[in-house]
Amino acid sequence: MTLFSKPNLLHIGVLLGLIVLYFMLPPYHSGNLSRIMVLAIYAMGYNVLFGYTGLLSLGHAMFFAAGMYGFGLAVNLGGVPLPIAFLLGIASAGLLAVVVGSLALRTTGVAFMIVTLMFAQTAYLVVLYFGEYTRGDEGFVVQQAQRTFAGVDLTTDTARYVTALVLFAICFLALARLVKTPFGKTLVAIRENEERARMLGYDTKVHKLKAIIISGLVAGVAGAAYAMLFGYVGATFATVQYSILPLLWVLLGGAGTTVGPLIGVFFMFYLIDFSSSVTTAYLLVVGIVLVLLTMFAPKGICGELRRRVFPWLP
Amino acid sequence: MEFGPHLMLASLEGAVVAAVLALTAMGLSIVFGVMRVVNVAHGEFYMLGAVLTWFVTSAIGGHPALGFVAALVIAPLLVGIIAAAADTFILKHIKYDPDRTIVATIGLLYIFQQGTLMTFGPDARPVEAPFNHRLALPWIENSENGLQMFWPWGLSITSYKLFVIAAAVVVLMGLWALITRTKIGLIMRATQQDSETAQAFGIPVGRVYSLVFGLGAALAALGAVLVVPIQQAHYLMGGEPLLLAFIVVIIGGLGSLPGTVVAAVLIGMSDGIISVFFSPMVAKIIATLFVTMILIWRPQGLFGKVIR
Numbered sequence: 305m306t307l308f309s310k311p312n313l314l315h316i317g318v319l320l321g322l323i324v325l326y327f328m329l330p331p332y333h334s335g336n337l338s339r340i341m342v343l344a345i346y347a348m349g350y351n352v353l354f355g356y357t358g359l360l361s362l363g364h365a366m367f368f369a370a371g372m373y374g375f376g377l378a379v380n381l382g383g384v385p386l387p388i389a390f391l392l393g394i395a396s397a398g399l400l401a402v403v404v405g406s407l408a409l410r411t412t413g414v415a416f417m418i419v420t421l422m423f424a425q426t427a428y429l430v431v432l433y434f435g436e437y438t439r440g441d442e443g444f445v446v447q448q449a450q451r452t453f454a455g456v457d458l459t460t461d462t463a464r465y466v467t468a469l470v471l472f473a474i475c476f477l478a479l480a481r482l483v484k485t486p487f488g489k490t491l492v493a494i495r496e497n498e499e500r501a502r503m504l505g506y507d508t509k510v511h512k513l514k515a516i517i518i519s520g521l522v523a524g525v526a527g528a529a530y531a532m533l534f535g536y537v538g539a540t541f542a543t544v545q546y547s548i549l550p551l552l553w554v555l556l557g558g559a560g561t562t563v564g565p566l567i568g569v570f571f572m573f574y575l576i577d578f579s580s581s582v583t584t585a586y587l588l589v590v591g592i593v594l595v596l597l598t599m600f601a602p603k604g605i606c607g608e609l610r611r612r613v614f615p616w617l618p
Numbered sequence: 619m620e621f622g623p624h625l626m627l628a629s630l631e632g633a634v635v636a637a638v639l640a641l642t643a644m645g646l647s648i649v650f651g652v653m654r655v656v657n658v659a660h661g662e663f664y665m666l667g668a669v670l671t672w673f674v675t676s677a678i679g680g681h682p683a684l685g686f687v688a689a690l691v692i693a694p695l696l697v698g699i700i701a702a703a704a705d706t707f708i709l710k711h712i713k714y715d716p717d718r719t720i721v722a723t724i725g726l727l728y729i730f731q732q733g734t735l736m737t738f739g740p741d742a743r744p745v746e747a748p749f750n751h752r753l754a755l756p757w758i759e760n761s762e763n764g765l766q767m768f769w770p771w772g773l774s775i776t777s778y779k780l781f782v783i784a785a786a787v788v789v790l791m792g793l794w795a796l797i798t799r800t801k802i803g804l805i806m807r808a809t810q811q812d813s814e815t816a817q818a819f820g821i822p823v824g825r826v827y828s829l830v831f832g833l834g835a836a837l838a839a840l841g842a843v844l845v846v847p848i849q850q851a852h853y854l855m856g857g858e859p860l861l862l863a864f865i866v867v868i869i870g871g872l873g874s875l876p877g878t879v880v881a882a883v884l885i886g887m888s889d890g891i892i893s894v895f896f897s898p899m900v901a902k903i904i905a906t907l908f909v910t911m912i913l914i915w916r917p918q919g920l921f922g923k924v925i926r
Contacts, residue, residue, distance in 0.1 A: 360717050410914045414656050414716060414872075418864060422910040425861065429903045544857075548724055555721065585735045591728025598722040599711050 311562070311618035315480055318563060319473050326465050335461060336577070338468040340569050342529045343549075345475045347557070347565030349522030350550035355559035356483055357515040358495030362417045363424030365546035366404070367520040369431065369539075370397040371527025373438065376537035379450050381437060386453045390528050397524020398517060400427075405516035409509060421544070428542040443538025446531055464533045471529050472566075475522055480562045480618065482518070491515055492560070523550075552590060555597050558606025562618045567605055623757045623770045624894070630755075632890020634779045634848070637786035638841045640882035642859050643866035644793065644875065645837030651873035652810045652830045655714050658723040660838055661860025662730035663701060667693045667839025668851040669734055672743050683748035686847070693843050694836040701835030702828040709831070710824060727856075734853040747847035751777040782844045789840060790879060797875070806830060810873075838863075862889075865909045871918055 322341070326334050346368055353359050375393030378384040384392065408419045432440050451458045458467060482488050493501040494508050502508045531537045540546070549572075557568025575593070580586035601608055610617040646660045670693040675685030704726055712718045754774045756767045797803035808816045809826045817823045838859070849855070866885050870877030885905075892901040 360720070362720075407910075407914050411917050414720075415868075415913055415917050417656070417720060418868065419910055419913050421864075422906055422913070426903060426906045426910070429899060429906065433899050433903060551721065551724075583736065585732035587728045588732035588736070591725045591730075591732060594725030595708060595722050595729065598718045598725065599708060602712075602718060 310616045315477060322469055331461055334465055336573065338465045340573050341468040341472040342526055342533060344566040344569045345472055345529065346523050346526035347550050347553040347569050348475055348479050349519045349526060351554045351559065351565050352479065353515050353519035355554055356488065356495060357491045357512060359512060360417050361420040363420035363547050364523055364550055365542050366424040366427035367397045367401055367523035368527040368546060369427060369542035370400045371524030372531045372537050372541055375528035376446055376531045377437060379446055380444060390532060393528030394521055394524045397527065398521045401517045401520025405513050409512055424547050428539065431539045431542050441539045443536055446535045446537065451532060451535060458533060468533060471525065475525060552594060555604055558604030561606035564604055564606040623773045627773055628891045628894040629887060630775050632887035633783050635890050636883045636886025637783045638845045639862055639866060639886045640790060640879055641786055641841035642838045643863040643878050643882050645834035646863045647867045647875055647878040649831055649834035650867065652806055653714060653827055655716060655719040658720055659726040659730060660863060661856030662727050663697050663835035664838040664842045664859045665853065665856035666697050666730060667842030668846045668855060669738050670696055671843045671846045672745050672851045675745050682746040686748040689843050694839040697839035698832035698836035702832035705828045705831040731853055738853055740853065742850040742852040744850045745846045747778040749777055753777055778847060785844055868909060868913050
């Protein structure tokens with residue numbers, strides 16, 4: 305594969321587009337876009353597990369929340385410097401992924417979904433139980449003074465956008481590379497036919513565990529970044545709804561595609577933004593989109609594009 | 619109150635929880651058993667049952683029993699029809715693919731929940747019980763004058779709660795008779811065992827699926843009609859019964875109907891008893907973890923057979 309292959313050009317184009325958009329968009333929309341990029345990191349993490357490995361988890365909010373609380377609590381209670389707290393957030397998500405993954409992988413199919421759902425529910429209850437530190441549903445604010453890194457105030461619009469873009473670019477390119485490696489291709493093989501992958505001599509269980517850990521780590525990056533850039537940590541992010549949202553984003557954008565998660569988050573974000581200005585029952589839109597997607601476009605936007613127009617789409 | 623009477627009160631309250639839970643979980647279990655799909659929107663059928671009860675009772679007025687009896691018929695029927703329609707128009711279209719069904723029913727969950735929010739509103743609304751007498755319960759204690767019966771203060775239950783327990787038992791027995799003693803039950807069991815062969819023998823499998831999906835939803839709605847005079851109707855009330863019903867169905871063994879009933883009694887009673895003696899949050903955390911572990915080490919549940 306050459307450096308200037310179509311997929312590579314697409315990835316670089318997406319990142320350049322995000323840079324250009326910052327200078328073109330009014331502050332309200334560029335603020336939205338930095339939020340979209342952080343959530344897209346979360347969606348990309350989910351995509352590793354669901355899109356490439358074919359494991360449907362209904363509990364990813366626990367990894368997002370682990371990153372968020374790992375960072376937020378370290379900064380707020382421990383007074384840990386920002387970069388170390390950020391790494392702590394990612395590490396706690398990774399650790400949780402190791403534990404949950406090695407237990408949940410003893411099950412398959414429907415049981416796997418329910419087990420992940422249950423673990424996430426337990427995590428949510430644990431957050432509420434330690435309300436003394438986590439402040440439960442109410443959540444807590446990471447003070448502006450604590451959100452500076454190397455003298456740069458991360459609460460300004462520009463710093464926020466640049467940080468979100470840098471983190472997004474790292475995860476985006478790393479994951480795009482990962483799925484092209486033999487390891488990534490083995491994950492796809494497991495998704496397509498696990499029995500056969502095992503017959504060919506791959507240790508599918510270890511591969512699936514690694515996929516969960518990578519997926520959890522990336523979700524943890526998103527959680528920690530969300531707390532760092534937007535300064536709020538709350539139990540809402542550990543609810544079932546935040547486990548379902550990445551599923552929705554990935555399905556909408558296209559499971560098993562590199563740009564799908566970003567596109568899915570982008571569309572859903574503006575769809576909800578628009579519908580919540582019309583009605584308080586904006587989740588109704590989420591429901592209708594989910595049903596329509598499963599019925600008419602199970603491969604999502606990028607999946608349909610790949611099938612009809614661009615067969616090379618990564 | 620002393621320990622003995624306290625425990626008795628806790629187990630009576632637990633029995634009420636168990637009765638409603640058995641109905642709800644049975645609906646989920648039948649759907650999974652026959653159709654092999656997980657219905658995430660099941661809790662919303664429960665919620666719809668409760669909300670419809672409020673609409674029916676407030677539309678009819680008069681004596682509360684009048685509206686309640688009407689709701690007892692109308693709410694499960696209507697919810698069953700809604701569910702059967704959802705099955706026909708959505709689940710059939712995606713051919714009951716397990717993953718896609720879960721995603722589609724999550725979508726349905728939001729549609730029902732938010733639709734209710736738009737029409738019924740965000741408030742919790744009470745429904746009056748058809749009858750509600752407070753019955754003091756006796757307790758027997760060994761004193762110096764030998765065994766004595768007395769009425770401790772606070773040890774009482776309402777007649778309506780006893781009715782809920784009785785009604786659930788009657789419905790479950792009726793369901794058992796339906797499945798084991800009638801032609802419809804025979805067709806359902808045939809479809810459960812091997813839907814392709816059943817189809818080859820001329821059983822309209824598609825219609826059976828719609829019927830089963832509607833029946834499962836109607837059972838949840840029936841449980842909600844019974845519970846609504848004790849609890850209030852609210853558009854978010856479907857979440858907890860869904861989780862509890864999941865737990866019950868898993869512990870009882872996916873697809874095993876007797877297992878579901880046993881597990882519902884077990885979970886309902888222990889829920890009632892644990893939450894009297896321990897902090898509810900700790901109880902919930904322990905219960906959730908416990909169930910997860912059961913599913914990990916014994917995926918077929920306590921009574922289930924290994925799914926081929």
